[in-house]
Amino acid sequence: MQLRNAVAVALIGVSPLAQASGEDDKVGAEFELGVLVTSGNTEETNFNSRFAITQESRRWRNTGELSARHTEAEDETTAEQYKAEGETNYKLDERQYWFLRGAWEDDRFSGYAFESSLTTGYGNRLWESGEKSFWSVSAGLGYRYNRFDEPDENGEEAEDSAIARFATQLDYAISDRALFRQKLSTEVGLEDNNTISESETALQANVVGNLSMKTAFRVKHVSDPPVTKERTDTETALTLLYTF
Template sequence: MQFRTTVALVLLAMSPLAFGDDIESWDGEGEVGVLITSGNTEETNINSRIALKYEEAEWRNTGEFRSAYSRSDDVTTAEKYRANLQSDYKFEGSQYVFVRGAYEDDRFSGYDFQSSLTTGYGNQIWQRGEDSFLDLSAGLGYRFNKLEEPDSDGNRDEEEAIARLAGQFDCALSENALFRQKLSTEIGLDENNTVTESETSLQATVVGNLSMKLAYLVQHISDEPEGADDTDTEISLSLLYGF
């Protein structure tokens, strides 16, 4: 509980940095994907996401909030909420140090919640134009998760030091199309539980700031809770609005 509170306080403390009042320093995007079917199977799928960035000469602050919901024949089959905030202090051109807080509540993961707090070093090692770049980062931190059900030893808390490696590759295919690949892994240094996530997406401008986005998300947990799958996948088609 103490670590969960710490992550929440860090996220709140970082919020004023991420959401400054200089409108010219703002950048962001929001997306929503909805699929509703009826007939032999009644199903509703809703995915939403909002990403915000506030950047100045020495600071770059980003936040991302996601939700996913699926319901089939009056039975909820997926319900997930995620949030992360990161604050970067930039120096020596493209290099930076960062602090990052993350929180996830997935009803069907076997966890009551998952959270982490990390700090480390990053570098945008390659850039071409404004929309094509490769960014790599590495850091250390702490993970605190709470299981829905006690494990074989009667414990519900999972906590350990972690190492985090992450990368993002953006490639502008044309003036109206963007390919993006995100990859991250958090390696447990005590229990050796590793969480790896990959998101591959392609977006194309429809008109103005409105785009279509196709994305494939994979999350793998090496030591998943009993009764839960070790790999989750999501395929989404959504409308994205940039601002």
């Protein structure tokens, strides 16, 4: 089975719907949307969307996320990206857990037709306060398969490698109405020496009811990208977030 099929299966398997719902389950979801249209000297349209769902019980914590980004300037598409990822955590105790994670990304301007990975390992919530504040770290091993848009200088159509993954996430409730979030991850290729690192810094504040305003800054760095492509991509987004 090709890795992309394996990842698809993994994403389904770690879906919050994969675990039978129980009385002690906590289920939440959020939908994020941002649209910016400019006209005049510069005509540009930016579209960002994201849907995330979480499910947590006494023994399991599951998350799934889908996102899309599209930018069009002067009737020409300048950015187009689709991502899907899912993770399941089996709680060994109140803080420690085992994780299984699958991710898939299609970025039209990255030089890759798609990027995918499957990892598993150990995680620990080193600090937790209330329902919204925590700091977690995780480390594990897995496999990465990325297919190029075009064959590289050696005629290769794809790259694959065993990887080591390290990640951390800090959620801090500034108040009942505001949340700060910092996510960092890096996947180190153990065979191809290609390291892919990502960071997201976000701040969201409640506007009214379940509606919040969110601003985020994201950075992705690829140490050995496809030929002619930049190593670092950044994105700044301002979106509306609805939780339910």
